[in-house]
Amino acid sequence: MKFEKYLENETATVALGKQLSSACQSGIVIFLYGDLGAGKTTLSRGFIQGLGHVGAVKSPTYTLVEPYDIQGLQIYHFDLYRLADPDELEFMGIRDYFEPGNLCLLEWPDKGGDLIPQPDLMVTMNYQGEKRVADIEAKTARGLEVIKKLN
């Protein structure tokens, strides 16, 4: 089951992130696909701020992961862009991040190989001229619940 949304501009991307966060229960893993500049981090900003985070959502490219603690809820925003070898994830203690109950957003998940869990949702951001189209696809029953709420 899929959900598709046409995004006019950055504000629309942030709004979709917020909408997505309000449809999510805790304990969800979301993969974000799309080229550089497609809006993955912008969508993540809407998502994380939608959960109640006040302040900036910095690009996690440099640090690989940015953690957020929102009233006891753990959110991890990954960017595996700079990662050369998935094995490297073992050394940063990757398994600890995926405790049940945590919310995990992963940009460039294909760089993570088998060391990251299967996603509940796959979000793909595509260019359409200067606008964007977001495709959200459910990969688990939990993901399906989210798509139903979005539709």
Next chain:
Amino acid sequence: MRVLGIETSCDETGVAIYSEAEGLLAHQLYSQVKLHADYGGVVPELASRDHIRKTLPLIQAALKEANLSHTDLDGIAFTQGPGLVGALLAGSSIARSLAYAWKLPAVGVHHMEGHLLAPMLEDTKPEFPFLALLVSGGHTMMVAVKAIGEYEILGESIDDAAGEAFDKTAKLLGLDYPGGPLLAKIATQGTEGRFKFPRPMTDRPGLDFSFSGLKTFAANTIAKEGDDLQTQADIALAFEQAVVDTLAIKCKRALEQTKMKRLVIAGGVSANQRLREQLAVMMEKLNGKVFYPRTAFCTDNGAMIAYAGLARLKAGQTLDLAVKARPRWPINELPPL
């Protein structure tokens, strides 16, 4: 007082010796950039292992360069954060252990404090207070510096760091990652005025930055205009002008707000020629002056850590025996001297 400085927060292993009386006595650097380029990215654990391999030989080389023995040292300073945890732990463990073995005091230095004090390694150095613009691949920050350890963050990037925007736009232009410096190089061949990029967040008050939109603007422009060599150069130029203008506009605003006359730029992006030239012209108009370190000290190095560490050791600040890294460490939490 002579202090050994050790920097291992990211891709560079830097070791230096700074003397209160004689200035910089030794400066050794090993860069892993080539190693990471071979892998096409940063490899955090490889980085840590490489720091472990390189630090001791670099310390020996630094002592030899300064013609000193370890008994001539009065303290050891090392980068305690922020940065990649594995890389930080490599430097912290070596530095803390050596200090214990050599019966010397040790002090943990904040990486960004090192950067903002780096112009102090030069002959023309700023007096306090000054405004500092820290711009690198991982940070973009405007800081009011009253004195060492008295920092007020006036603004920072709400998304991508300036250097990150350079590197990612370079990648969009088909250059190898991280290609920021290469982008600046091809920008010199660009046609003035062909493209006009926005100056993000300059049309509203405040000193925060946002560079993520520029990357998107570049992607859209490439999609529309193609990427032949001349177009690449034109986009590179328009992008670089936009980043430099944005940084300059915010600096001017911060200088007016703080009524300061001295501006320090530090971090990898401060090596950018266009930025240096534009800020020099701006500061002259404002009857002020811009300060920056030599190119070698814009990027990560041990000298800035030795310098900052010396100031803190002189003030009696030392660490206990625990080996502790601080991957996240807000600069405004540092103690004054």
